[in-house]
Amino acid sequence: MIPRRMFLALTGAATLGACGGGIPLPAPRTTSATPDDLRPVRNAGYDAWVAAFRPRAEAAGITRTTLNAAFRDAGFIPGVVTRDRSQPETSYTLEDYLQIAASDERIAKGRAAFARQRGTLNALEARYGVPAEIICAVWGLESQYGEKRGTVPVIAATSTLAFDGRRGAFFEKQLIAALRILQSGDVTPARMVGSWAGAMGHTQFIPTSYLAYAVDFTGDGRRDIWSDDPTDALASTAAYLERSGWTRGLKWGGESGQPGTPSGTTITPQAGGPSFTVTSNFQAIKRYNNSDLYAIGIGHLSDRLAGGGPIRGRFPPDANGLTLRDRQALQTKLTARGYDTGGTSGVIGPKSRAAITAYQKDAGLSVTGTPSPGLLARL
Structure with missing residues (x-):
């Protein structure tokens, strides 16, 4: 997190x-x-x-x-x-x-x-x-x-x-x-x-x-x-x-088990999600910003800029029981009804919560501002 x-x-x-x-x-x-x-x-x-x-x-x-x-x-x-x-x-x-x-x-x-x-x-x-x-x-x-x-x-x-x-x-x-x-x-x-x-x-x-x-x-x-x-x-x-200690010629790491991933330390930043094998250059990135997620973001974005593909491993449903596709669908349906979710990336941020709250009020529902499978089904 x-x-x-x-x-x-x-x-x-x-x-x-x-x-x-x-x-x-x-x-x-x-x-x-x-x-x-x-x-x-x-x-x-x-x-x-x-x-x-x-x-x-x-x-x-x-x-x-x-x-x-x-x-x-x-x-x-x-x-x-x-x-x-x-x-x-x-x-x-x-x-x-x-x-x-x-x-x-x-x-x-x-x-x-x-x-x-x-x-x-x-x-x-x-x-x-x-x-x-x-x-x-x-x-x-x-x-x-x-x-x-x-x-x-x-x-x-x-x-x-x-x-x-x-x-x-x-x-x-x-x-x-x-x-x-x-x-x-x-x-x-x-x-x-x-x-x-x-x-x-x-x-x-x-x-x-x-x-x-x-x-x-x-x-x-x-x-x-x-x-x-x-x-x-x-x-x-x-x-x-x-x-900060960058080693020339050494990759930052990569998704564990995928071709081209170097040897190193294995981390799983999100429980139930993909694991990553990281090297000392991962730590050098963290000197720029001391966060595993930031360093993975830099490493993965750099791989995509070089022509690499997306993360292959799957992430589990969130704490509300929704997958990424569920959250994207919820945002898309709210947007179609005129509620501004700030985009349809599947990231439930302040605008999405405000949109959910507004919809719940207009529909006479209990107001929680929280996404749920039931809300998605209703939409």
Whole structure:
């Protein structure tokens, strides 16, 4: 099972990116598309916190010039606090995760993106030893191949979360790191945008990971992970995995018992579902995001991008007694009746539960918001 906070990255919410604890449809590319609650606003408490923070930042080596430029247009972002405090622990299975991580859309877009960046990806594989498909899969999960890079100002986001205090020490560390990035000249405050939690660029690096692993592969003097050109971001991901212990020439693993699966450790992330044999490179992927499901998602998506087929093993019915096909049928039938389930992938998320609730109310049924064989039969 995977916590909803990690799953949300795949369905459009923010992640904490490389080694930050989050996992990641065309994304808006201008601030005009940023939701109103993710825009900086004036807040006296926040302003007082920033004034108290400035001496700490200067003591850490941040110049007044950098601080003035960074905070000139920064402010408190209410939506950042709301999102940070409202991440319920609803759990999803590996089957759910793979339905999103290796969806037909993500595979198709990934193959097209790979074709566009084939020269760069092959050069990165030669330099760092990380397969081109693995690099591309990270890109696909973290930002839908660059389409969902985020539009929230990173200085405002990280300072808001540091001020809020729930994870104040962590986000003050990220804020200092973001200021170091600005001071180095890699990016301007206006271009330093990302997720609501401060993850940045094509492969969603948090600021501390950027400082540790980002590289200038284009040779233009800047480690530019924000540009429409993904080269530096993809190279930084490859460098991260190489330094995380990636072994050149070794597969990540694969579904147990299938041709081409290397020897290694066998894991079964979902009871009753398929098993996977994984290698030390699986652990290297987990350094990017410490989740078995994330690492399997990266590995399986990379295999699909390389022309491999779907998982062959079967998953059991869910806790409500429904198979994937049952859940897809339920969503399809609700959608046909005018209830918005948010898609028909078979993943029962908040929109599907809201649609079930609305149908049950309209039909005069007991309202549970829960899918069931009886509900499917009625539909």
